[in-house]
Amino acid sequence: xxxxxxxxxxxxxxxxxxxxxxxxxxxxxxxxxxxxxxxxxxxxxxxxxxxxxxxxxxxxxxxxxxxxxxxxxxxxxxxxxxxxxxxxxxxxxxxxxxxxxxxxxxxxxxxxxxxxxxxxxxxxxxxxxxxxxxxxxxxxxxxxxxxxxxxxxxxxxxxxxxxxxxxxxxxxxxxxxxxxxxxxxxxxxxxxxxxxxxxxxxxxxxxxxxxxxxxxxxxxxxxxxxxxxxxxxxxxxxxxxxxxxxxxxxxxxxxxxxxxxxxxxxxxxxxxxxxxxxxxxxxxxxxxxxxxxxxxxxxxxxxxxxxxxxxxxxxxxxxxxxxxxxxxxxxxxxxxxxxxxxxxxxxxxxxxxxxxxxxxxxxxxxxxxxxxxxxxxxxxxxxxxxxxxxxxxxxxxxxxxxxxxxxxxxxxxxxxxxxxxxxxxxxxxxxxxxxxxxxxxxxxxxxxxxxxxxxxxxxxxxxxxxxxxxxxxxxxxxxxxxxxxxxxxxxxxxxxxxxxxxxxxxxxxxxxxxxxxxxxxxxxxxxxxxxxxxxxxxxxxxxxxxxxxxxxxxxxxxxxxxxxxxxxxxxxxxxxxxxx
Numbered sequence: 001x002x003x004x005x006x007x008x009x010x011x012x013x014x015x016x017x018x019x020x021x022x023x024x025x026x027x028x029x030x031x032x033x034x035x036x037x038x039x040x041x042x043x044x045x046x047x048x049x050x051x052x053x054x055x056x057x058x059x060x061x062x063x064x065x066x067x068x069x070x071x072x073x074x075x076x077x078x079x080x081x082x083x084x085x086x087x088x089x090x091x092x093x094x095x096x097x098x099x100x101x102x103x104x105x106x107x108x109x110x111x112x113x114x115x116x117x118x119x120x121x122x123x124x125x126x127x128x129x130x131x132x133x134x135x136x137x138x139x140x141x142x143x144x145x146x147x148x149x150x151x152x153x154x155x156x157x158x159x160x161x162x163x164x165x166x167x168x169x170x171x172x173x174x175x176x177x178x179x180x181x182x183x184x185x186x187x188x189x190x191x192x193x194x195x196x197x198x199x200x201x202x203x204x205x206x207x208x209x210x211x212x213x214x215x216x217x218x219x220x221x222x223x224x225x226x227x228x229x230x231x232x233x234x235x236x237x238x239x240x241x242x243x244x245x246x247x248x249x250x251x252x253x254x255x256x257x258x259x260x261x262x263x264x265x266x267x268x269x270x271x272x273x274x275x276x277x278x279x280x281x282x283x284x285x286x287x288x289x290x291x292x293x294x295x296x297x298x299x300x301x302x303x304x305x306x307x308x309x310x311x312x313x314x315x316x317x318x319x320x321x322x323x324x325x326x327x328x329x330x331x332x333x334x335x336x337x338x339x340x341x342x343x344x345x346x347x348x349x350x351x352x353x354x355x356x357x358x359x360x361x362x363x364x365x366x367x368x369x370x371x372x373x374x375x376x377x378x379x380x381x382x383x384x385x386x387x388x389x390x391x392x393x394x395x396x397x398x399x400x401x402x403x404x405x406x407x408x409x410x411x412x413x414x415x416x417x418x419x420x421x422x423x424x425x426x427x428x429x430x431x432x433x434x435x436x437x438x439x440x441x442x443x444x445x446x447x448x449x450x451x452x453x454x455x456x457x458x459x460x461x462x463x464x465x466x467x468x469x470x471x472x473x474x475x476x477x478x479x480x481x482x483x484x485x486x487x488x489x490x491x492x493x494x495x496x497x498x499x500x501x502x503x504x505x506x507x508x509x510x511x512x513x514x515x516x517x518x519x520x521x522x523x524x525x526x527x528x529x530x531x532x533x534x535x536x537x538x539x540x541x542x543x544x545x546x547x548x549x550x551x552x553x554x555x556x557x558x559x560x561x562x563x564x565x566x567x568x569x570x571x572x573x574x575x576x577x578x579x580x
Contacts, residue, residue, distance in 0.1 A: 072100040080222040081458070082215040089216055102227060103161070109220040110158050116213035117154060117184070121147045123209050124191075127202060135346070136201065139194035142348045143206070149320060149358070149386070150187035153180050154217075174224060175462075175565050179388060179430065181221040182462040183408040186428035188214055189457055189489075190407070194348045197379075218458055225460040271326075273306035283308060288316050288337065297321040307367065309334040315341060315354055320386075322359035329367040332396035332417065336368040342377035349402060353384035360409075362387040368396035375400040375421060375444045385411055385429070391570065392416055399424070400443065406431040406465070410564040414576060419475050423453035425465060426488065430564050432466045434577060439475035440482045440504060449478075450511055452485030454492040459522065464493035466558035469577060472534065473502045483511040484527075487519040487545075495558045497528035497550070498580070505534030509548075510541050521545050528555035556580050 070091065077086035089112045090096065090105060099105060124143050131137045157180045160173065188210055195203040276283030277291050285291040288307065295303055295318075302324050309330040316337060318325060329335025339354035341347045355369045362385065373380035382399040385392075388409035396417045397404045403420035406427035413433040418425060421443035425433070440449040451472070456463040465485075472484075482504045485494050509527075512519055523545035527537060537548035547554070560566035561578040570576055 069096075069098040069100055072102070073105055076102055076105050076223055076227060077219070079226040080219040081460075082219055085212075085215045086219040089219075102223075106220065106223045106227075107158070107161050109216070109223060110154065110161065113184075113213070113216040113220050114151075114154055114158065116216045117147070117151055120188075120210055120213045121151060124206075127206075131202075135198060138346065138348050139191075139198055139200050140202065142194040142350055143191035146187040146190045146350070150184045152320060153187070154184050156180060157184075172565070172568055177224045178221065178460075178462045179410055181217060181224065182428070182430075182458075182460075183386070183388075185214065185217050185221065185458055185461060186408045186455070186463070188217070189428065189455070190350060194350065197343070197349060218460070221458065221460045270306070271304050271328075273304045276306045276308065277312075278308040279310040279312070280308070287314055288312055289314050292316075292318070292322070295322050295325060298323045300324070302326050302363075304328075307335050310336075312337045313339065315339045315356075317356045318359055318362060318387075320358040320360075322362075324361040324363075325357075325359060326363040326365075327367065328365040331366050332368045332394055334368075335366065336370060336396075338370040338372060340371060340373045340377075341380065342371070342373035343379035344377040345373075349379040349381065350384065350405070350407070352379060352402075353381040353405060355382070356384045357387045357390060358385075360388040360390075362390040363393070364391070364395055365393045366395070368398065370397075371399035371403070373399070375447070381405045385409075387411070400441070402426060410462075412560065412564060412566060412570060412576065420451075421449050422447060423450050423486070423488075425451055425467075425485075426453040426455065427465075428455040428457075428461070428463050430462050430464055432468065432558070432560050432564055432566070433470060434468050434560070436467075436470045438467070438470055438472045440472070440478060441475040442478055443480060448480050448511070449482040450486045451483065452494050453488040453513075454485065454494045455488045456491040456493050457489035459491055461491065463491075464495070464524075464558065464563065466495045466497070466563055467499055468495075468497050468559070470496075470499040471502075472496075472499060472505065472532075474504045478504055481506045484509055485525070486511040486513050487523045487525065488513060490520050491522050491524070492519070493524045495526050495528065495550070495555065496530055497526075497555050497558070499530050500532040501530050501534030503533040507536070507539035508541055509537065509539075510543070510546065519543055519545060526550040526554065552580065 073087055073090050077083045077090070080086045086109070090108050093108055093112045095108045095111050124140065124147055128137060128140045128144060131140060157177055160176060192203065192207060192210070195206055275285065275291055275294055277285045277288055279286055291305065298321060303326065305325065305327045307327060307329045314337065337355050341352040343349055343352060352371065354371050369383040371380040371382040379402045380399055382397045382403045384405035384407055386407040386409060390409070390411050392413045394415045398419045400420055401422040401424065403424040404418055406425065406429040408427070408429050411429050411431040413431070414435055416433070416436040417439060418436060419439040419441055421441055438451060440451060443449055452465050454465045483506055484496055510525060521544035523543070525543070525545060526547040528550040540546065540548050556562055556579060559579045560570070560576050566576060566578065
């Protein structure tokens with residue numbers, strides 16, 4: 001993976017022609033922008049007509065507006081990436097009911113998407129039964145796992161829409177649905193990643209088979225993002241209290257809006273645990289894995305586990321049924337979970353994680369997570385999270401390539417250490433990392449370091465890496481070029497803001513995924529108010545999708561409150577900066 005200096009040249013351009021070109025491009029961008037606004041406005045006007053008439057409970061109101069179900073579905077579907085499959089699948093589905101209600105159309109789109117996803121799961125199960133080669137079967141087993149998770153998440157989304165029938169979705173519900181549908185899509189992409197990593201002979205067939213399901217879920221995601229999200233924000237009362245920086249936190253930096261019970265539990269430095277894990281036998285269990293069965297399924301309240309100091313050599317999977325687990329240790333370098341699973345020895349990347357957290361609401365504090373496979377074993381994850389609304393506070397992540405896999409859903413990291421080499425913070429999630437120390441280390445010969453590799457692949461995906469108020473410094477001796485990241489997918493989104501960047505950062509700043517091939521203009525990469533010798537942007541890449549100086553509004557979109565809506569869920573006991 002040795003880097004090659006860019007050889008791309010820029011010829012001289014006639015000054016007048018250059019001005020004319022810039023004028024044409026500005027006019028074209030303005031036209032596209034106005035067209036997009038008019039399209040959304042037209043669709044919203046159609047739908048709002050239905051919504052307003054619904055308030056009167058008049059069964060003939062739809063006809064009074066001149067709307068038909070077909071027109072309404074086409075209007076909603078015009079906002080998706082695949083309008084033809086959107087209209088066809090909804091209008092021909094068994095749940096079709098001549099509705100003009102945008103919420104009902106959205107709900108039908110979810111049910112249709114579930115049909116496609118279940119069909120994909122059945123296809124995968126059948127494929128696994130026919131494959132005997134362990135190398136070819138390994139990524140298919142990953143597909144089976146993540147697609148089953150996708151079914152559960154889509155079920156959760158469908159159930160969520162039926163909880164308050166007849167009411168427009170709240171902003172909080174819209175954000176939940178955007179997150180969960182993004183996770184469903186990302187799980188499917190994870191399946192393809194696993195197949196592609198080993199050059200599987202099933203990659204092409206799976207890609208083709210997955211197309212229908214991917215389009216249907218993408219359609220639902222577009223509807224909730226572009227239409228229902230717009231209506232919930234501007235056309236109905238917002239029931240949540242929007243917090244400013246001044247009123248979000250108390251004098252200790254803790255949010256003031258959680259219950260007294262949560263405050264007492266999480267403010268305590270050492271909360272009373274429900275069970276204790278200790279290698280010396282002084283607890284209820286001597287290993288983390290032996291304690292997993294004692295954790296209740298889908299607990300609505302915190303279940304607290306204290307892991308005493310020690311090095312726990314085990315691979316842990318906290319599965320999706322284990323909700324609201326809080327796990328704390330005696331310090332990020334004293335309570336350590338360590339393993340060595342890796343890609344070279346035959347384990348798919350997503351399964352190499354020493355600790356894998358899947359159940360929603362996972363909270364870890366004062367613990368360390370290692371993968372000791374070493375750089376020669378390539379992908380070897382220390383910690384992987386698919387836990388929605390998960391928090392890692394004062395934790396330590398130590399590996400080489402792919403150290404921290406922020407896989408899916410909403411995640412927050414505070415006062416952590418993250419050590420690695422290639423793509424060592426990566427994934428599909430919407431993640432904010434604050435007040436942490438990022439430590440690139442010496443990789444193998446002929447390699448360079450890339451801190452991030454972000455996987456947003458659909459424009460509506462709730463996905464991106466936001467790094468704020470962090471320090472990027474070398475871990476011991478470092479002699480290779482280090483870059484802030486490289487765009488993994490077509491809509492990759494990564495922001496470094498208000499952080500200290502030491503001299504180890506190459507002046508170019510960022511690296512292409514394929515060297516010397518400019519990434520697509522659809523990526524969104526940017527920097528904002530960084531400091532330090534590595535923060536000078538004068539020599540940065542000139543990609544169309546990169547912004548060396550984000551505006552206040554652009555950077556503000558990647559803060560805790562804006563990007564992951566942290567003010568609605570971050571637990572007491574974890575201080576955080578809600579905005580800029």
